[in-house]
Amino acid sequence: MAPIRIVLADDHPVYRDGLRHELGAGFDVVGEASDAPEAVAVVRATSPQVVACDLDMPGGGGLAVAASVGEVTRVVILTVHETERAVLDAVGAGAVGYLLKTASADELRDWFRRAAGGEPVFPPKLAALLLGEFRLLARAAGTNPLTEREREVLILVARGMTQPQIAAQLFISARTVESHVRNILTKLHLSRRDELVRYAVDHGLR
Amino acid sequence: MTLRAANWAGRRDSRHTRGVVGQRAGERPAVAGSSAGSDAASRRVGLVVAASCWLVVVVLAFGTYALRRAAVRLAVDLTGGAGASAFLPRAFLVLPLATTGLVLVWRSKARGVGWVGLLGALGLAVGLFGSVAVSYATPPPLSLRGAHVPALGAIATIGSVSFALAVPLLAVGVLLVFGNGRLGRREMAVARVGAVGAVLVALGFALRPDRLVVLYVGGEPVSPLGIPRFDTGAATLRFGGVLVVGVAVVLAVALFVRRWLDVPAALRLHYVRVGGAAGCSAALAGVGTVSSVANGVALLAAALVLPVVIARGAHALASAPRPDPREPGFVALSGRSVVGVGSFDRAVSLGLVAARLGAAVWAVTLYVGFDGEFSGGAPRLLVAGVVLSAVVVAVLVLGEVRRPDVRLVVGVEVLLAALIAMVDGVSSRVGHLFSGAASLGGPWPQVVVVAAGVVGGPWFGAAAGAVVGFGRIVGVLASGTPVFASQAQGLLASFVGVVVLGAGAGAASRLLRDAEATIASARARDAVARRLHDGVLQALAVIRRRSTDPELVELAADADVDLRSFLDAGELDAGGDLGQVLRSVADDAARRLALQVDLAIDELPRRVTPGVLTAVAGAVSEALVNVAKHAKVSRATVYAGRGEDRRFFVSVIDTGVGFDPGQMTEGRGIRGSINERMAEVGGDATMRALAGGGTEVLVWLP
Numbered sequence: 079m080a081p082i083r084i085v086l087a088d089d090h091p092v093y094r095d096g097l098r099h100e101l102g103a104g105f106d107v108v109g110e111a112s113d114a115p116e117a118v119a120v121v122r123a124t125s126p127q128v129v130a131c132d133l134d135m136p137g138g139g140g141l142a143v144a145a146s147v148g149e150v151t152r153v154v155i156l157t158v159h160e161t162e163r164a165v166l167d168a169v170g171a172g173a174v175g176y177l178l179k180t181a182s183a184d185e186l187r188d189w190f191r192r193a194a195g196g197e198p199v200f201p202p203k204l205a206a207l208l209l210g211e212f213r214l215l216a217r218a219a220g221t222n223p224l225t226e227r228e229r230e231v232l233i234l235v236a237r238g239m240t241q242p243q244i245a246a247q248l249f250i251s252a253r254t255v256e257s258h259v260r261n262i263l264t265k266l267h268l269s270r271r272d273e274l275v276r277y278a279v280d281h282g283l284r
Numbered sequence: 285m286t287l288r289a290a291n292w293a294g295r296r297d298s299r300h301t302r303g304v305v306g307q308r309a310g311e312r313p314a315v316a317g318s319s320a321g322s323d324a325a326s327r328r329v330g331l332v333v334a335a336s337c338w339l340v341v342v343v344l345a346f347g348t349y350a351l352r353r354a355a356v357r358l359a360v361d362l363t364g365g366a367g368a369s370a371f372l373p374r375a376f377l378v379l380p381l382a383t384t385g386l387v388l389v390w391r392s393k394a395r396g397v398g399w400v401g402l403l404g405a406l407g408l409a410v411g412l413f414g415s416v417a418v419s420y421a422t423p424p425p426l427s428l429r430g431a432h433v434p435a436l437g438a439i440a441t442i443g444s445v446s447f448a449l450a451v452p453l454l455a456v457g458v459l460l461v462f463g464n465g466r467l468g469r470r471e472m473a474v475a476r477v478g479a480v481g482a483v484l485v486a487l488g489f490a491l492r493p494d495r496l497v498v499l500y501v502g503g504e505p506v507s508p509l510g511i512p513r514f515d516t517g518a519a520t521l522r523f524g525g526v527l528v529v530g531v532a533v534v535l536a537v538a539l540f541v542r543r544w545l546d547v548p549a550a551l552r553l554h555y556v557r558v559g560g561a562a563g564c565s566a567a568l569a570g571v572g573t574v575s576s577v578a579n580g581v582a583l584l585a586a587a588l589v590l591p592v593v594i595a596r597g598a599h600a601l602a603s604a605p606r607p608d609p610r611e612p613g614f615v616a617l618s619g620r621s622v623v624g625v626g627s628f629d630r631a632v633s634l635g636l637v638a639a640r641l642g643a644a645v646w647a648v649t650l651y652v653g654f655d656g657e658f659s660g661g662a663p664r665l666l667v668a669g670v671v672l673s674a675v676v677v678a679v680l681v682l683g684e685v686r687r688p689d690v691r692l693v694v695g696v697e698v699l700l701a702a703l704i705a706m707v708d709g710v711s712s713r714v715g716h717l718f719s720g721a722a723s724l725g726g727p728w729p730q731v732v733v734v735a736a737g738v739v740g741g742p743w744f745g746a747a748a749g750a751v752v753g754f755g756r757i758v759g760v761l762a763s764g765t766p767v768f769a770s771q772a773q774g775l776l777a778s779f780v781g782v783v784v785l786g787a788g789a790g791a792a793s794r795l796l797r798d799a800e801a802t803i804a805s806a807r808a809r810d811a812v813a814r815r816l817h818d819g820v821l822q823a824l825a826v827i828r829r830r831s832t833d834p835e836l837v838e839l840a841a842d843a844d845v846d847l848r849s850f851l852d853a854g855e856l857d858a859g860g861d862l863g864q865v866l867r868s869v870a871d872d873a874a875r876r877l878a879l880q881v882d883l884a885i886d887e888l889p890r891r892v893t894p895g896v897l898t899a900v901a902g903a904v905s906e907a908l909v910n911v912a913k914h915a916k917v918s919r920a921t922v923y924a925g926r927g928e929d930r931r932f933f934v935s936v937i938d939t940g941v942g943f944d945p946g947q948m949t950e951g952r953g954i955r956g957s958i959n960e961r962m963a964e965v966g967g968d969a970t971m972r973a974l975a976g977g978g979t980e981v982l983v984w985l986p
Binding site: 246 | 821822825826828829830844882883884885886887920921922923925935937938939974975976977978980
């Protein structure tokens with residue numbers, strides 16, 4: 079199997095070194111960056127499969143990277159503190175998910191591999207944040223943007239179930255679970271973008 | 285709607301998004317800042333705020349007064365009818381309202397909002413048509429006979445009532461659309477209060493529609509549709525309705541300002557707009573329901589300027605170090621400078637004093653020199669002289685006090701306002717405080733009462749209102765004119781009105797100040813957290829990752845848990861204590877059981893009794909011990925949320941080996957003890973093996 083092409087973006091060189099070392103042979107680190115604009119430039123130049131991107135970096139951090147290149151590659155946000163609201167903003171802006179920096183090397187490798195294959199990186203806490211976010215959206219629009227099934231899936235993800243567990247619980251295939259999760263993310267991106275675009279229009283930025 | 289959203293998203297170009305993102309990131313609060321700099325800034329804010337308050341009240345009141353006279357003259361010239369005099373100024377107001385309605389329908393995302401907007405626009409159209417029809421159908425000498433009256437009356441009634449209903453509906457629509465529709469439970473409660481007020485107003489018009497659309501028959505105003513005219517009742521209903529709507533608007537603005545301070549920068553503008561729109565709607569409602577344009581403008585000034593003043597002050601406070609509350613600089617910052625005091629430097633003080641005197645001179649001149657509505661010369665001049673002297677003395681005295689105590693200053697202001705109200709009562713016709721045309725009795729005392737509420741809280745505001753209201757009653761009684769029962773009722777309503785105004789302003793500002801404190805401490809914690817994330821937590825992560833010394837790794841892991849629990853304290857305030865408890869249970873498990881616990885909090889009950897709290901904490905930590913002992917995994921998820929039946933529960937899930945229900949022996953014991961804990965407080969617990977591996981413990985709260 080060909081190594082996965084990955085870009086590492088973090089303003090701490092020591093952390094990048096450690097991460098590169100741990101990823102090992104299965105990954106090909108095609109570029110590194112220490113701030114958001116540099117990360118965007120490196121991604122545009124190297125078109126990697128995955129970007130591992132620190133949340134707090136100079137130049138706008140992971141949020142700016144996700145907003146700029148979230149459509150052309152899969153941005154995974156790395157953070158040391160999981161309750162930050164900014165994580166949700168980054169995912170809304172186009173990142174496929176986030177990971178804690180304290181995750182074990184095995185976990186990191188596993189998740190990057192899955193992210194490269196198109197799977198969302200979706201810890202329970204993010205799912206809980208998403209549930210709250212969609213409740214707000216539902217209140218705004220009068221109808222819930224999520225289908226009942228999608229909501230069920232999201233709650234089970236928040237409860238910490240794995241995809242096979244969810245599939246068994248809901249009597250559907252793992253593939254269907256995956257596509258539900260992907261739809262949920264798409265809906266979040268869309269609604270978030272709508273909000274940003276409205277803001278841009280209102281401020282004459284367009 | 286989805287289609288349009290997708291379109292917009294498709295056309296998005298990343299440059300703009302980046303601009304937005306940059307702005308958001310740049311919004312992070314700067315905690316540092318020299319006190320000298322913030323002093324100067326606070327002085328500037330205070331100056332702008334105080335000056336704009338008075339400028340708005342004085343200039344706009346004078347401007348619209350002139351405008352009103354011009355409009356009435358124009359109307360009389362155009363139609364040659366007295367009926368038009370009531371129509372034209374209102375037509376000016378209907379046009380912007382109708383435009384707002386159409387914009388709402390056009391812009392609204394949600395269907396419900398669209399309908400509200402459409403309904404409002406339709407109501408306005410009917411109202412406008414009614415006004416036009418009636419005013420054109422009543423040429424001088426104003427004689428209408430028999431069959432025409434009911435038809436015209438029907439139009440007028442429909443027009444009046446829909447006009448009255450349209451204004452609050454539009455306000456709600458504006459809130460929903462520009463506030464992104466994110467109305468919480470409190471906002472909805474406030475909106476309902478507003479709706480009750482709207483119904484009262486509409487009822488007031490239904491009983492006496494000719495107050496809105498003038499219908500003259502044989503030179504006398506009549507009630508359309510032959511509805512008997514309940515003058516006093518209708519007036520009280522209208523007045524009460526306006527009051528209720530006003531209170532709702534003040535509360536709504538306070539709530540939205542609280543949110544404004546707490547939302548991402550990208551959305552703040554929406555909230556500013558909402559405040560403005562709500563203020564405009566309130567003012568227009570005031571104009572539509574209260575007879576005087578000048579009073580409408582005063583309401584506009586109060587509704588538009590006060591929230592901005594309070595919001596700016598609160599915003600500045602939240603990002604500046606908290607000064608001594610007795611310090612007048614603080615007064616200026618938190619919007620208390622409505623009364624125009626504060627320890628500004630000399631030039632600024634003099635400027636304020638001059639503005640004050642100018643306002644007084646203008647008002648008294650208007651009062652004495654106006655030829656149309658007032659009669660009598662010498663006593664009026666005398667009274668005006670007394671008021672003017674009192675103003676001058678008060679200003680001079682206050683100018684001499686170098687560091688005035690806020691309550692003292694406001695106290696003097698209140699007495700001054702009461703005097704003005706009293707004089708107004710002596711000299712103008714009997715009516716309630718909000719209806720004196722072009723008089724001192726309207727804007728000035730009202731603004732002072734609001735200021736008193738902001739400074740001293742609800743009770744102080746109510747007391748100030750009582751003093752001012754009482755001053756007016758004394759004035760009316762002293763004038764010697766006979767007071768009819770209906771007028772007495774108006775006076776009483778006016779008295780209650782100012783008391784409620786002061787109390788409402790006090791309550792709203794107290795709400796804001798609490799919000800300020802919460803936000804300020806949250807921001808301070810945020811700044812600390814940011815620094816720790818960037819430095820210490822990063823370093824710990826690197827140590828855990830790269831060290832080969834197991835003791836060092838363990839030490840770093842412990843320090844990591846410690847720091848996190850410190851940073852998380854206070855983050856779950858909104859969710860109540862259960863969130864804190866779950867977090868400390870999770871931290872504990874991480875420390876003692878070497879178990880990585882993901883805590884996902886979806887919804888939490890607002891209040892949990894201590895007994896239930898202890899039971900849930902015990903049950904969850906027991907479930908985690910169970911995971912550590914039996915599941916053969918190092919990871920578990922604790923989730924708190926709400927089930928289909930709206931009951932709250934906490935689930936503990938691991939993806940470990942699971943169990944065979946038929947063979948559980950020890951497990952049953954654990955289950956029993958979890959169950960016992962919950963059963964004691966009226967909840968229960970279940971445990972099951974998950975298909976696909978793993979175990980789930982569900983703890984149901986009572």
